[in-house]
Amino acid sequence: GAVVSQHPSWVICKSGTSVKIECRSLDFQATTMFWYRQFPKQSLMLMATSNEGSKATYEQGVEKDKFLINHASLTLSTLTVTSAHPEDSSFYICSATRDIRYEQYFGPGTRLTVT
Amino acid sequence: TQLLEQSPQFLSIQEGENLTVYCNSSSVFSSLQWYRQEPGEGPVLLVTVVTGGEVKKLKRLTFQFGDARKDSSLHITAAQPGDTGLYLCAGVSSGTYKYIFGTGTRLKVLA
Numbered sequence: 001g002a003v004v005s006q007h008p009s010w011v012i013c014k015s016g017t018s019v020k021i022e023c024r025s026l027d028f029q030a031t032t033m034f035w036y037r038q039f040p041k042q043s044l045m046l047m048a049t050s051n052e053g054s055k056a057t058y059e060q061g062v063e064k065d066k067f068l069i070n071h072a073s074l075t076l077s078t079l080t081v082t083s084a085h086p087e088d089s090s091f092y093i094c095s096a097t098r099d100i101r102y103e104q105y106f107g108p109g110t111r112l113t114v115t
Numbered sequence: 116t117q118l119l120e121q122s123p124q125f126l127s128i129q130e131g132e133n134l135t136v137y138c139n140s141s142s143v144f145s146s147l148q149w150y151r152q153e154p155g156e157g158p159v160l161l162v163t164v165v166t167g168g169e170v171k172k173l174k175r176l177t178f179q180f181g182d183a184r185k186d187s188s189l190h191i192t193a194a195q196p197g198d199t200g201l202y203l204c205a206g207v208s209s210g211t212y213k214y215i216f217g218t219g220t221r222l223k224v225l226a
Contacts, residue, residue, distance in 0.1 A: 006157075034214070043203060043219040044158070093157050100212045102165075103148045104205070106157035 003027050004096050006107035013084055013114055020080045021110045023094030029074040030096035034104060035067070038091045050077050084114040119206055119217040127223045128194055136189045136202055136220045144206035144215075147187050149178055152201040161189075184209075194224045 003026040013019050023033060032051050036044040048069050050056040056069035066088075068080040077096075081088055091111055095104035119140045128134055138147070146165045150158035162171050164180035164187060171178045175198075177190040187204055204217035 002160075004157075041221070043216050046214070046216075091155075095157075100214075101207055102146050103160055103163045104214060105160060106150070109155070109157045111155070 001027060002096075002098075002105040004094065004105045004107040006094055006110050008110060009108060010111040011113070013112070015085055015114055016083055018080055018082045019084055019112060020078055021092055021094070021112075023077045023079070023096070023107050025075045025096040025105070028096075028098055030077075030098065031074070032097050032100050033071060033077040034095045034097075035069060035077070035079050036093045036095065038093060038109075044093065047079075081112065084112070086114045088112065089114045119204060119215050121202075121204060121217040121220050123220060124218065125221050125223075127225065130195055130224055130226050131193050134191050134194060134222070136191075136204075136222075137186070138188065138204035138206075138217050139186045140206065140215070141185065142206070142215070143184050143209045145184075145209045145212070147180055147184070147204060147206040149187070149189055150203045150205065152203060158203055191222075194222075196224045196226050198222060199224050 005024045007022045035047045038044050046059050047062045048056045048058045050069050050071040052071045052074050058064045071077045093109040095106045097104045122137050148163050149161045152158040162178045167182045167184045169180045175192045179188050202220045206215050
């Protein structure tokens with residue numbers, strides 16, 4: 001199989017604080033990991049692409065200083081939402097792939113609520 | 116901007132009926148995937164198609180990749196309430212390897 005985990009599955013934080021979300025590929029080494037955001041009843045919106053040991057590539061309109069991505073190893077990527085605001089509340093999903101020419105495997109998602 | 120248009124956007128059918136979901140683009144894809152997503156969860160991979168004209172079956176689901184690798188279809192036979200969910204197609208664009216998601220089809224199967 002190809003299993004991707006995310007932690008935490010949900011988090012509530014206060015405005016102005018930072019939140020870190022972890023994404024792990026449990027049974028394979030991921031050459032590339034991706035972070036998505038999903039609004040209710042919509043498709044996924046790619047935020048950034050990260051490769052182990054190098055800087056993440058952010059999509060247009062995504063603030064890299066607000067959404068910090070670290071890809072420490074071939075099985076772990078983290079997304080830190082800095083100085084969170086209520087408008088950052090959303091469903092964040094990571095994915096991982098062995099080969100960018102083919103499928104991505106998705107984590108179960110993290111529901112972030114900023115109060 | 117590369118787009119993957121899915122149709123229909125919404126579909127509500129009775130148990131036992133058949134349905135087809137389409138995924139269309141003007142771009143060529145090196146591979147294409149179909150996922151199903153349930154509320155509050157991440158998308159789950161159903162299938163990957165790679166070769167133009169390829170047909171794959173997964174129980175009552177039949178997936179086809181267009182000959183030119185620009186489009187795909189998902190056909191469900193005798194739909195069941197457990198098939199309810201958001202169906203997403205996604206393609207890897209040839210050359211750039213950008214992953215493009217479809218607009219999604221929300222299916223509801225009524226018992």
